[in-house]
Amino acid sequence: AAGVIQSPRHLIKEKRETATLKCYPIPRHDTVYWYQQGPGQDPQFLISFYEKMQSDKGSIPDRFSAQQFSDYHSELNMSSLELGDSALYFCASSLKTGGGSEQYFGPGTRLTVT
Amino acid sequence: KQEVTQIPAALSVPEGENLVLNCSFTDSAIYNLQWFRQDPGKGLTSLLLIQSSQREQTSGRLNASLDKSSGRSTLYIAASQPGDSATYLCAADRGSTLGRLYFGRGTQLTVWP
Numbered sequence: 001a002a003g004v005i006q007s008p009r010h011l012i013k014e015k016r017e018t019a020t021l022k023c024y025p026i027p028r029h030d031t032v033y034w035y036q037q038g039p040g041q042d043p044q045f046l047i048s049f050y051e052k053m054q055s056d057k058g059s060i061p062d063r064f065s066a067q068q069f070s071d072y073h074s075e076l077n078m079s080s081l082e083l084g085d086s087a088l089y090f091c092a093s094s095l096k097t098g099g100g101s102e103q104y105f106g107p108g109t110r111l112t113v114t
Numbered sequence: 115k116q117e118v119t120q121i122p123a124a125l126s127v128p129e130g131e132n133l134v135l136n137c138s139f140t141d142s143a144i145y146n147l148q149w150f151r152q153d154p155g156k157g158l159t160s161l162l163l164i165q166s167s168q169r170e171q172t173s174g175r176l177n178a179s180l181d182k183s184s185g186r187s188t189l190y191i192a193a194s195q196p197g198d199s200a201t202y203l204c205a206a207d208r209g210s211t212l213g214r215l216y217f218g219r220g221t222q223l224t225v226w227p
């Protein structure tokens with residue numbers, strides 16, 4: 001079965017640079033979530049999109065922005081990178097039902113800021 | 115905000131033991147409680163999903179239960195194996211269709227032969 005695809009898998013950037021992370025959800029899934037997991041930390045919710053509209057927003061810095069495109073893939077854009085942005089970034093997708101729905105996670109993008 | 119706590123933080127057992135991992139959450143108005151497995155530096159693999167109308171789910175040697183009234187979920191692993199060594203995280207939503215998950219810090223499990 002198709003899974004969530006994230007690219008790149010690894011990314012090394014310098015401080016103050018920009019980075020773009022991509023997520024391709026499971027086909028026919030209509031909701032995408034982004035999470036950030038710092039070293040030794042639990043994943044923290046950043047932002048989500050339902051049918052290409054932002055549906056929820058968590059602790060996402062103003063330096064970050066994201067969108068979901070017509071083909072349902074999503075991109076997380078990160079500018080003015082800081083050392084503290086080094087983390088594992090997960091994308092998850094789901095098919096929204098009347099209540100909550102199971103989220104399927106991608107393998108993550110490991111971002112290292114030097 | 116949903117607060118999720120997992121006990122114990124780490125567990126080391128010999129192969130063959132039956133294990134119980136605990137998860138507690140503060141907001142009982144949840145839709146879903148998911149258990150995940152994470153290997154070091156890797157992604158999150160969904161193990162079991164318990165919806166609010168359910169009390170437990172089973173998959174192979176894994177059984178997860180949910181008690182919304184007490185704000186608790188347990189993951190039971192039968193006949194543990196070295197390949198079960200990983201960090202196990204539970205995550206709960208907050209009972210809205212927005213769906214964001216709140217994660218616990220996880221239980222780091224080591225099963226030695």
